[in-house]
Amino acid sequence: xxxxxxxxxxxxxxxxxxxxxxxxxxxxxxxxxxxxxxxxxxxxxxxxxxxxxxxxxxxxxxxxxxxxxxxxxxxxxxxxxxxxxxxxxxxxxxxxxxxxxxxxxxxxxxxxxxxxxxxxxxxxxxxxxxxxxxxxxxxxxxxxxxxxxxxxxxxxxxxxxxxxxxxxxxxxxxxxxxxxxxxxxxxxxxxxx
Numbered sequence: 181x182x183x184x185x186x187x188x189x190x191x192x193x194x195x196x197x198x199x200x201x202x203x204x205x206x207x208x209x210x211x212x213x214x215x216x217x218x219x220x221x222x223x224x225x226x227x228x229x230x231x232x233x234x235x236x237x238x239x240x241x242x243x244x245x246x247x248x249x250x251x252x253x254x255x256x257x258x259x260x261x262x263x264x265x266x267x268x269x270x271x272x273x274x275x276x277x278x279x280x281x282x283x284x285x286x287x288x289x290x291x292x293x294x295x296x297x298x299x300x301x302x303x304x305x306x307x308x309x310x311x312x313x314x315x316x317x318x319x320x321x322x323x324x325x326x327x328x329x330x331x332x333x334x335x336x337x338x339x340x341x342x343x344x345x346x347x348x349x350x351x352x353x354x355x356x357x358x359x360x361x362x363x364x365x366x367x368x369x370x371x372x373x
Contacts, residue, residue: 181257182249185300186241188229196230205230211272213279213293224268232299232339240301247304247324254311263353267306270349271342272297278341292338301328302342306350313354 192209195201209226231240251260275297281287305328312321325347332340 181252181260182245182247185229185248186245189231189241189244189300192226192230209298211297212295213276213297220272221269224272225265227298228264228268228300228303230298232296232301240299244300244304247300247307251307251311254315255307260307263310263350264300264303264307266353267310267346267350268303271302271346274345275338275342278338286341288338288341295338297338297342299339301339302346305343306346309347309350310354310357313351314358 192205196205209223209230211220211223211227215223248260248264251263255263275288275292278286278288279290279293283289305325308324309321311317312325328343329347332343
């Protein structure tokens, strides 16, 4: 799965470099706060593999690979995909709420609804946070999640706030999974590792 995710990012980045490819990538994967929710749900899985426009694609590949590889080893394939999708959606939907609140306390200005929201960063940091909670690994949390939290508060923007929400949601899912004896078997963590 980690290899697939890394290759998908590289391929979509290459396709996005041409005019026709950029149009195709925009139509099938770009998520924004001003598009209908059913379209967000359809585009989100692919949007995870489209590099954010303001970041270079290559430097993020090792972190993406490590995040998905570790998650698949610890959580299994199905749960990795469920957690990655869930934390990404949590961040995306929280942005809608922040835009609706407006530019007060933790809200966002209306123009944030037009910001393209792609990239695997929220999913990857969410996976690291989820694993750190399940395995009670504070060093993993500090090293893999801490820098994202610091950057999010240092430079508050749409992506930073979505990352905070994704991390919070991933931690809550991890706490729920670790403590709930009724967690569905197909989503249960592999605690023997």
